[in-house]
Amino acid sequence: MSSQSTAPSTGSRAGASVRRAGTKVVHVLLLPALLIGLYAYSSANSDSYYTPTPDLIAAAFVELWFSERFFADVLPSLARLAAGFAVSAVLGVGLGVLLGLSTRVRALFEPVLEFLRAIPPPVLVPLMILLAGIDDSMKVLVIVSGCVWPVLLNTVEGVRAVDPVLADTARCYGITGTTRLRVLVLRSASPQIMAGLRLALALAIILMVISEMFASSSGLGFAIVQFQRTFAIPEMWAGMVLLGLVGFVLSTLFELAEGRVLGWYRGLRAANRGE
Amino acid sequence: MSANSAGAGAYTGSPGATTNHQGERPTMLKVTGLQKIYNGGASAVEAVRDLTFDLGEGELVCLVGPSGCGKTTLLKCIAGLMPPTSGTVELAGQSVTAPPPGMAVVFQEYGRSLFAWMSVRANVELPLKEKRIPRGRRDELVDESLEAVGLTRFADAYPWQLSGGMQQRVAIARAIAYEPQVLLMDEPFAAVDAQTRADLEDLIRQIWQRMGVTVLFVTHDIDEAVYLGERVLVLSSSPTVVQDDITVDLPTERDQLTTRQDERFTELRARVYAQIQQAKNGTGADQDAASVAP
Ligand SMILES: Nc1ncnc2c1ncn2[C@@H]1O[C@H](COP(=O)(O)OP(=O)(O)OP(=O)(O)O)[C@@H](O)[C@H]1O
Ligand SMILES: [Mg+2]
Numbered sequence: 001m002s003s004q005s006t007a008p009s010t011g012s013r014a015g016a017s018v019r020r021a022g023t024k025v026v027h028v029l030l031l032p033a034l035l036i037g038l039y040a041y042s043s044a045n046s047d048s049y050y051t052p053t054p055d056l057i058a059a060a061f062v063e064l065w066f067s068e069r070f071f072a073d074v075l076p077s078l079a080r081l082a083a084g085f086a087v088s089a090v091l092g093v094g095l096g097v098l099l100g101l102s103t104r105v106r107a108l109f110e111p112v113l114e115f116l117r118a119i120p121p122p123v124l125v126p127l128m129i130l131l132a133g134i135d136d137s138m139k140v141l142v143i144v145s146g147c148v149w150p151v152l153l154n155t156v157e158g159v160r161a162v163d164p165v166l167a168d169t170a171r172c173y174g175i176t177g178t179t180r181l182r183v184l185v186l187r188s189a190s191p192q193i194m195a196g197l198r199l200a201l202a203l204a205i206i207l208m209v210i211s212e213m214f215a216s217s218s219g220l221g222f223a224i225v226q227f228q229r230t231f232a233i234p235e236m237w238a239g240m241v242l243l244g245l246v247g248f249v250l251s252t253l254f255e256l257a258e259g260r261v262l263g264w265y266r267g268l269r270a271a272n273r274g275e
Numbered sequence: 276m277s278a279n280s281a282g283a284g285a286y287t288g289s290p291g292a293t294t295n296h297q298g299e300r301p302t303m304l305k306v307t308g309l310q311k312i313y314n315g316g317a318s319a320v321e322a323v324r325d326l327t328f329d330l331g332e333g334e335l336v337c338l339v340g341p342s343g344c345g346k347t348t349l350l351k352c353i354a355g356l357m358p359p360t361s362g363t364v365e366l367a368g369q370s371v372t373a374p375p376p377g378m379a380v381v382f383q384e385y386g387r388s389l390f391a392w393m394s395v396r397a398n399v400e401l402p403l404k405e406k407r408i409p410r411g412r413r414d415e416l417v418d419e420s421l422e423a424v425g426l427t428r429f430a431d432a433y434p435w436q437l438s439g440g441m442q443q444r445v446a447i448a449r450a451i452a453y454e455p456q457v458l459l460m461d462e463p464f465a466a467v468d469a470q471t472r473a474d475l476e477d478l479i480r481q482i483w484q485r486m487g488v489t490v491l492f493v494t495h496d497i498d499e500a501v502y503l504g505e506r507v508l509v510l511s512s513s514p515t516v517v518q519d520d521i522t523v524d525l526p527t528e529r530d531q532l533t534t535r536q537d538e539r540f541t542e543l544r545a546r547v548y549a550q551i552q553q554a555k556n557g558t559g560a561d562q563d564a565a566s567v568a569p
Contacts, residue, residue: 163387165382166387166388166389166390168354168356168382168388169380169388171356171373172356172378172380173401173402173405173449173453174374174376174402174405174406175401175402175405183390183401187392188392190392264392264433264435265391267435267436268433271435271436272435
């Protein structure tokens with residue numbers, strides 16, 4: 001009897017959760033599907049050579065990226081991106097902590113940093129080619145020269161904003177040196193640091209592509225320019241679609257990492273809002 | 276300088292000047308001519324004018340005074356978090372210039388003194404890790420102190436999931452678990468209800484008796500000051516000096532019901548009340564009567 005009476009309710013609960021997940025998928029996919037449909041319609045009705053229909057782009061996508069070009073162009077790009085982002089993160093957080101903790105160091109460095117920050121990274125490419133050649137290190141340097149700033153400046157802000165009462169508490173209980181850095185300074189600044197890293201990630205993708213458009217022989221940026229110059233239009237579109245997907249996947253991964261690192265912060269903010 | 280006394284006993288040279296009211300204990304904490312002027316803002320603020328008093332080893336002293344008279348300022352100077360403008364603080368004969376080891380502080384802004392990214396347990400445990408207390412003993416201390424403040428069930432919660440009073444108790448648990456020699460508390464029971472407050476008062480006295488810790492306890496509650504303390508220091512309003520130093524000659528064993536009904540309790544309470552009233556009206560800054568010169 002009891003099993004009979006509970007069975008339908010669990011069944012309907014499972015059904016409800018499936019329905020909820022379904023609704024969510026529809027919500028996420030609705031707009032992209034609409035846009036693709038719109039593009040399909042307008043490209044089918046136009047005889048422009050430069051706007052191939054989605055099925056042509058999809059065919060080019062499969063043919064291009066499920067081949068050895070994946071290893072020739074996509075992987076090198078991703079490796080440069082990862083290296084540039086990682087160096088920016090380490091450099092930005094390291095320098096940011098240094099500057100944030102010491103008023104004197106900050107006063108010394110601030111004018112120079114403000115000047116360097118004002119230089120748009122792409123104009124550094126010619127200089128980097130002279131200094132570092134045209135290999136990977138040039139491209140990584142270009143990425144770093146742009147990405148390090150949001151990390152650095154956000155870290156400085158975060159470190160400076162450590163609560164003085166909490167800092168006093170740590171001092172009283174003998175929490176100093178690297179422990180202080182680890183449990184107090186970095187954790188307390190982590191919301192700002194993560195915001196800086198998020199900006200840096202978006203910048204890193206842009207700078208990766210730009211750096212590969214100059215004096216390069218591999219990479220996504222190189223491939224897209226090459227396709228454009230040889231009028232391989234569906235392939236050019238396939239390259240753009242792949243870049244979009246890379247950006248989407250990376251930002252999703254970043255969001256997952258952020259959720260883990262900043263779980264406490266979200267809870268704290270929700271609690272302050274009274275949720 | 277007598278060579279026979281060392282450490283905490285370094286000031287027992289001439290009994291009249293260097294022992295506290297109890298007469299037999301060596302001095303643990305000695306504050307001499309302490310003045311603090313804040314120069315941060317547009318104009319200088321003299322938070323504390325001239326404070327001189329001392330605490331014997333293992334003494335429990337309550338500090339009362341009008342709001343804004345410089346109690347928190349005094350505590351921060353004692354804790355070595357802030358240099359005084361003039362005057363000195365000595366702990367067991369050593370001049371305090373940085374936070375001394377073996378001192379725990381419960382801050383008035385208890386909510387801001389907890390690590391929001393750590394659970395309650397981790398908050399209490401962190402200072403013990405820094406003290407390099409082995410794992411087993413650490414767990415014991417954390418469990419005991421959380422139990423003592425009634426937060427065992429919330430060990431795994433985060434501070435922001437707790438009420439103000441519960442957060443305050445986490446800060447108290449952390450200080451207790453640290454097993455300090457000197458415990459400074461800045462209005463630690465401000466955010467808890469009357470019943471919890473009574474329990475915590477008894478807890479502090481219990482711990483004080485068991486561990487022989489020296490306690491300086493800031494409160495604005497006169498009853499609490501008399502119930503808890505062996506001595507009550509009354510600060511004047513600014514310019515702040517020690518206005519009165521009252522010995523609480525109640526029995527050591529205290530009880531929330533009987534002690535508070537004691538005739539002596541009522542007398543002492545009236546005396547502290549009168550002094551605070553004077554302090555507020557600024558008529559009591561009579562420095563001759565106020566100083567604790569022997
Ligand atoms: N950082 C600061 N800069 C300037 N003035 C300050 C600072 N901190 C405290 N003061 C001033 O010093 C005086 C004493 O402040 P303090 O916080 O020590 O008072 P308190 O006795 O603890 O008060 P309460 O009972 O309200 O906590 C006040 O007049 C206050 O305005
Ligand atoms: Mg205060």
